Amino acid sequence: MDAALSESPAEPAFRAFSVLRDRVPVDMAARVFARFDGTGIEGDAAAEPVEPPRPAVDAQVMERADRERLRAAFDRNPFLTVELGEGADDCAALLDDWSGASAADDPRAPGFYLxxxxxxxxxxxxxxxxxxxxVRRGALDPQRRSNIELxxxxxxxxAIVHGNLGLSSAxxxxxxxxRxxxxMMRDRLGDPVATRRRLDIFCRWSGRSIAIAVVDQGGGFDAGLAPATTGNKAxxxxxxxxxxxLAARVTVTDGGRCTVLQFDR
Amino acid sequence: MDFKTTKTESAIEVRIAGRMDFTDHDRLPDILSQLDGTRNRLILDMSRLDFIDSAGLGMLLIIQDEAEGQNVKLIVRGVAGDVKRSIELARLSEIITFQD
Known part of the structure; x- marks a missing residue:
């Protein structure tokens, strides 16, 4: 395992991405940077960049996430917040493509990736x-939160039940x-292959809209079969x-593994 | 999701609190086990429920079907806020009896 990730009592629970930069494959770092720019800071898209592109994105990487650690990580305003997961898959997780979500039209739009x-x-x-x-980053009006959260x-x-756990509701x-x-749910939650699959949530916003992509690593599905309406007894x-x-627009891509929700602000 | 059950002479009352979502399927048999054949009304008090998702609504329909199968009348009480919004979106009031 990467020495930079090893647990020691003196180390914080999560570490800046820059600590890991040398260990992250160059092609992946370049891909993340190219797609997301990585600054997470809204800029003037028309202006020429005054600094050369930075070699890595701002990120918090943690071995094991829980509610408190995630809130603490978010408080540092990272662009990427990544849970590596326990066990021998840590290095493999670093090789995963976190950029499964569609890139936004404007690569400098603010956002974050979990x-x-x-x-x-x-x-x-x-x-x-x-x-x-x-809400904390000022992207979402608390009055409009309820529908977006649902x-x-x-x-x-x-993404969890039908995607990564591979369960059908039929x-x-x-x-x-x-019963x-x-x-079946208990069985799948006991299967480390299923529980180590990643769930990625990618949020971006502009002055007019918020886009949230939810990405899983399951078998996908035919989006054309997703019901537009359903009987009230279903x-x-x-x-x-x-x-x-409730959303202004719902787009399903990547063979059903990526759902992009778009809302007006 | 948390729930507490009380029984009166003619009804079983289940008070549900917190969130009722796709992670709560395991609790459904616990709720359905309250249908013990001794009462003819099942009252679900949802006044302390903060959130219900589409899977939670599906559970509500399963409870309705199981109650009907045992000639027990299901009454859902006290829905408000986000829970009411989800129920209205799903048009469940057309098939389940709701009371304030």
Whole structure:
């Protein structure tokens, strides 16, 4: 394991990305930088940059995330907040492509990127944390938060349950199917292959809109089959209906692994 | 999600608090086990519920179906705020009885 990541009592729980810079593959650092610019600071897009591009993005990297660590990491205003996850996959996680979300039209638009393992994201209520952070950074009017949080919650739930855990809701419609669904959920949450898959949430905003991309590493799905409406007795399928009702725009890309929600500010 | 159950002569009352979402499927059998055949009304008090997602609404429909199957009438009370918004979006008042 990378010595820079090893636990020691004297070290903080998370470290600046610059500590890891030499260990991050050059092509990945270049890809992240090219797509996101990495500054997280709104600038004048028409102006010539006065400084050459920086070699790395501002980031907080932690081995294990929880609510308090994430809030503390966000307080440092990083662009990337990444949970590496426990075990031998740490180095592999660094090689993962965090940039699965579509790049914004304006690469200098402010934003932040949160990457968690599924095992952590499940039960963490990360949409609450992300909306807290959007409010804290002045991107989201608290009065408009409720609908955005519900949409983000639905996208995250889909990414975790149907994406990374690979569960179908179809069983819920069968007699006693809710018990079977609970068993399947427990099984998958005990499977380290599934719980180490990443859930990435990428937020960007401009003066007019907020875009939030939710990216999973599951098997994807045919977005054309997601219901635009659903019968009021259906036991599943409402998540997309909520998103399409409340968001200004919902776009599904990457074979169903990336859902981009767009809202007017 | 947390819940507490009280029983009167004719009804089972379950008070649900917190958030009811996709991570709460495991709690559904606990709620349904309250249907013990001795009461003909199940009252879900949601006045202390802060949030419900589409999976939580699906659980509500399962509770309704299971109650109906045992000739128990489901009544949902006290929905407000974000919970009311989700229920209205899903048009559940057309098939579940809600009371203030």
């Amino acid at each position: 990457s968690l393992t599924t095992g952590t994201a499940y039960g963490l209520h990360c949409p609450v944390l992300v909306c807290d952070e959007l 949409c983000l919650h639905e996208a995250v739930a889909n 069983v819920k419609g069968e007699p006693g199917g809710y 079977r669904f609970s068993e 036991r599943s399928g409402r998540g997309f209906v909520f998103m399409r009702t």
